[in-house]
Amino acid sequence: MLRTIRFSDFTINIIVPSPPKFSSEIFVSPSGRKETVLDLAKFVDKGVQVKLTGGRQVTGTLKGYDQLLNLVLDGALESVRDHDDPLKTTDQTRRLGLIVCRGTAVMLVSPTDGTEEIANPFNQPEAL
Structure with a gap:
């Protein structure tokens, strides 16, 4: 399926894939049905x-x-990390707009x- 995103200055055509055709994306569930490992089709045009x-x-x-x-994400916002501790994110965001996240860099999609x-719930107060 072809999706078109129109902006004031330009237009982008994006191909939204059909169901997977690659064996690496499909597994057989215990019930015997073939299912995809990660079905992103249900998240298209939704926030992730x-x-x-x-x-x-x-x-x-x-x-x-x-x-x-x-x-491909539209209206993307990046969470800005803390300057003192790069492992922590702050409440500040940076507007990125339309971006492409390379698949090899993606760890989690939610x-x-x-x-x-x-x-x-596992954080317990330290004993003295």
């Missing part, structure tokens, strides 16, 4: 959060993907709807 190698986190609308897990941050 992507964690990348190196610690970067990007949130945006998934516009397309391919079998190598290359992702929907933004239906998720919320909670306190760590």
Whole structure:
């Protein structure tokens, strides 16, 4: 399926893939049905959060993907990391717009709807 994204200055055509045709993407469930390992089709045109190698986190609308897990995100916002501790992210964001996340750098893809941050249930106060 071909999707067209129109901007004031230019137009981008993105191919949204059909169901997988590669054996590496399909596994047979215990019930005997063939299922995909990662079905991103249900997240197209929805908000997703992507964690990348190196610690970067990007949130945006998934516009397309391919079998190598290359992702096209529109309206992307990057969470800015703390200058003192690069492993921590701050509440600040940087607007990136339309981006392509290379599949080899993608570690996690999760929907933004239906998720919320909670306190760590395993964090116990230190004993004196």
